Amino acid sequence: xxxxxxxxxxxxxxxxxxxxxxxxxxxxxxxxxxxxxxxxxxxxxxxxxxxxxxxxxxxxxxxxxxxxxxxxxxxxxxxxxxxxxxxxxxxxxxxxxxxxxxxxxxxxxxxxxxxxxxxxxxxxxxxxxxxxxxxxxxxxxxxxxxxxxxxxxxxxxxxxxxxxxxxxxxxxxxxxxxxxxxxxxxxxxxxxxxxxxxxxxxxxxxxxxxxxxxxxxxxxxxxxxxxxxxxxxxxxxxxxxxxxxxxxxxxxxxxxxxxxxxxxxxxxxxxxxxxxxxxxxxxxxxxxxxxxxxxxxxxxxxxxxxxxxxxxxxxxxxxxxxxxxxxxxxxxxxxxxxxxxxxxxxxxxxxxxxxxxxxxxxxxxxxxxx
Numbered sequence: 270x271x272x273x274x275x276x277x278x279x280x281x282x283x284x285x286x287x288x289x290x291x292x293x294x295x296x297x298x299x300x301x302x303x304x305x306x307x308x309x310x311x312x313x314x315x316x317x318x319x320x321x322x323x324x325x326x327x328x329x330x331x332x333x334x335x336x337x338x339x340x341x342x343x344x345x346x347x348x349x350x351x352x353x354x355x356x357x358x359x360x361x362x363x364x365x366x367x368x369x370x371x372x373x374x375x376x377x378x379x380x381x382x383x384x385x386x387x388x389x390x391x392x393x394x395x396x397x398x399x400x401x402x403x404x405x406x407x408x409x410x411x412x413x414x415x416x417x418x419x420x421x422x423x424x425x426x427x428x429x430x431x432x433x434x435x436x437x438x439x440x441x442x443x444x445x446x447x448x449x450x451x452x453x454x455x456x457x458x459x460x461x462x463x464x465x466x467x468x469x470x471x472x473x474x475x476x477x478x479x480x481x482x483x484x485x486x487x488x489x490x491x492x493x494x495x496x497x498x499x500x501x502x503x504x505x506x507x508x509x510x511x512x513x514x515x516x517x518x519x520x521x522x523x524x525x526x527x528x529x530x531x532x533x534x535x536x537x538x539x540x541x542x543x544x545x546x547x548x549x550x551x552x553x554x555x556x557x558x559x560x561x562x563x564x565x566x567x568x569x570x571x572x573x574x575x576x577x578x579x580x581x582x583x584x585x586x587x588x589x590x591x592x593x594x595x596x597x598x599x600x601x602x603x604x605x606x607x608x609x610x611x612x613x614x615x616x617x618x619x620x621x622x623x624x625x626x627x628x629x630x631x632x633x634x635x636x637x638x639x
Contacts, residue, residue, distance in 0.1 A: 270289055270292065270293070270354075270355070270356045270357045271353070271354065271355055271356075272285050272289060272353075272354040272356075273351075273352075273353055273354075274351065274352040274353075274354070275349075275351050276349050276350065276351065277350055277351070277352050278350065279350075279381055279383075279384040279385055280384065282352050282354065282366060282385060283384065283385065285352075285354055286354060286356070286364060286366070289354060289356040289364075290356070290364075293356065293357060299328055300328045300329050300330050300363050300364070300387055300390065301327055301328055301329060301390060301391075302327065302329045302330075302387070302390050302391045302392065302393060302555065302558075303329060303330045303331075303332065303385075303386045303387045303390060303391075303392045303393070304320055304329050304330070304331045304332070304393050304394075304395060304551075304555075305332045305334060305382060305392065305393070305394045305395070305409060305413065306320060306331065306332070306333045306334065306395050306397065307334045307336075307378075307394065307395070307396050307409060308333060308334070308335060308396070308397050308398070309335060309336070309398075309399070310335060310337075312397050312398055313333055313335055313367070315397070315547070316333070316395070316397045316547075317331070317333055317365065317367070318548070319546070319547040319548040319551055320333075320365070320395075320548075320551065321365065321548075322546075322548035322552075323548045323549075323551040323552040323555060324362045324363045325362050326552045326555075327552065327555045327556075328362040328363045329363045329387075329555075330363055330364045330365075330366070330385075330386075330387050331363060331364070331365045331366070332366050332368060332382055332385055332386075333365070333366070333367045333368065334368050334370070334378050334381075334382065334409070335367065335368065335369045335370070336370050336375035336378065337369055337370065337371050337375065338371075338372065338373075338375040338376070346372060346373075347371055347372045348371060348372035348373050348374045349370075349371040349372065349374070350368065350369070350370055350371070350374055350381060351368075351369040351371070352366055352367065352368055352369070353366070353367040353369075354366050354367075355367075366385065368381060368382070377408075378408065378409060379408040379409050379411075379412060382409060382412070383412065386412075391414045391415070391558050392412055392413045392414060392415075393413055393414065393415040393416075393417065393554075393555065393558065394407075394409050394410050394412075394413040394415070394416050394417070395416075395417040395551065396416075396417070396418050396419070397419060397422065397547075398419065398422035398423075399422075400418040400419070400423075402432055402436060403436040403438075404416040404418060404436065404438070404441055405436070405438035405440065405441065406436075413440070414440055414558050415440050415442065415554070415555075415558045416438075416440055416441050416442070417442055417443070417444065417551070417554055418433065418441070418442075418443050418444070419443060419444040419445065420433065420443050420444075420445045420479040421444070421445055421478070421479055421480070425477075426445070426477050426478065426479040427477060427479055427482055427572060429479065430445075430479050430482060430483070430568055430572060431572065433568050434568045434569045437565055437568060437569065439560035439565070440558075440560055441564075441565075442554060442561050442564055443479070443564070443568070444547070444550050444551075444554075445478075445479040445480045445483055446480070446483050446561075446564045446567070446568070447550045447553055447554055448480045448505070448544075448545070448550065449480050449483055449484045449487070449506070450553065451542050451545075452484055452506060452509065452520065452542070453484070453487065455520055455528070455530065455540055455542065456488075456509060456511070456518075456520060459511075459518055459520070459530060459532060460511075460518070462532070462535075463518070463532050463533070463534075463535070465511075465513040465514070465515060465518070466513060466514060467492050467494050467511050467512065467513055468494060468512050468513065468514065469494050469495045469496070469497070469512040470485075470488045470492065470494060470495075470496045470497070470509065470510065470511050470512065471496070471497045471499055471508075471509070471510040471512070472484055472485040472488065472496060472497070472498055472499070472506070472508075472509055472575075473499040473500075473501045473506070473507045473508040473509070473510075474499075474500070474501060474503065474505060474506040474507055475500070475501060475502060475503030475504065475505060475507075476500045478503070478505060478506070480505060480506060481498070481505070481506050482498070482572055482575065483567055483568065484506060484509070485498055485575045486567045486568070486570040486572065486574065486575070487563070487567040488509075489570055489574050489575065490566055490567055490570050492511075495576060496574070496575055496576065497575070497576045497577070498575040498576065498577050500577075503525075504524075504525040504544065505525060505544055506522065507521070507522060507523055508520065508521040508522065508523070513533070515533045515534070516532075516533030516534075517531070517533070518530075518531070518532050518533070519531040519532075520540075520542075522542050525543070525544045526542075526543050526544075527539055527540070527541065527542065527543075528540045528541075528542035
């Protein structure tokens with residue numbers, strides 16, 4: 270069921286939701302939380318689809334806030350609220366309300382959202398992109414128990430981690446951290462099966478991927494060993510190597526679908542390590558709404574703790590330069606030998622001319638030293 274309301278109010282939206290619920294024959298809401306999505310028209314479709322898929326595990330009311338302040342003074346002067354209500358199969362296992370705020374109303378989104386929150390139920394705010402610098406101080410973020418951002422959508426994903434560390438407030442989380450849950454679980458399980466002393470670690474993954482950095486920071490913090498960051502072509506995280514005295518514990522996933530776990534003294538095993546959809550990441554974050562202390566510790570660890578080896582191209586160039594220099598030295602030595610064989614008298618005369626000079630230099634040195 271779909272209901273369109275133009276130039277409406279929050280009270281009219283609530284009345285329309287109640288009427289739609291009675292029309293379906295369900296009086297009780299039966300929803301466990303309210304998910305507020307702050308997005309724009311370009312990202313609204315993908316975000317709503319992910320939320321609807323996640324609602325099959327967590328029945329919820331989804332409020333999509335789309336701010337349309339307007340480009341011209343006339344458009345900004347027109348304050349209007351348009352709503353699109355989706356109930357039933359169009360909204361997954363809950364209710365969806367798309368709120369389009371025009372003009373000055375876009376600057377006061379919390380006044381529209383507050384009356385639409387489910388009573389006595391937690392509130393989660395998700396920014397699929399363009400998250401505020403301090404989510405907890407944002408007007409919408411301040412009313413939520415959980416605030417979800419995604420550093421991978423930022424122009425500088427790795428730099429965004431530093432911003433998240435500075436602004437962290439209990440209840441904050443990032444989907445870049447959620448993406449490494451499978452890797453953390455597999456590595457922890459491998460160490461449980463084979464307890465070993467880790468001396469160092471290597472994390473391989475594509476550049477500008479905050480999940481790779483967070484996984485390396487987590488290993489740095491948990492193992493208290495040097496962690497090396499190696500850049501690959503991806504997709505995402507491609508491999509993790511834990512160096513031990515008995516050999517390497519390696520979790521390798523070159524194709525983003527299936528991983529291989531290798532441990533000393535054990536046969537290689539295939540493990541499911543597929544890259545997950547956004548709906549699965551959101552569903553995982555909605556399972557527990559308490560503060561994530563492990564994420565807080567990892568994101569607050571400085572990124573410069575990770576060691577970066579020399580670029581492969583630079584190393585190759587240096588190797589070529591060394592080889593060229595060695596070949597030049599060998600060629601010069603061979604040319605000197607050939608010249609000595611061809612003109613022995615000239616070489617002998619040159620040596621004779623140098624001996625008096627050396628003797629005179631030695632006398633001057635002895636006189637000066639005295």
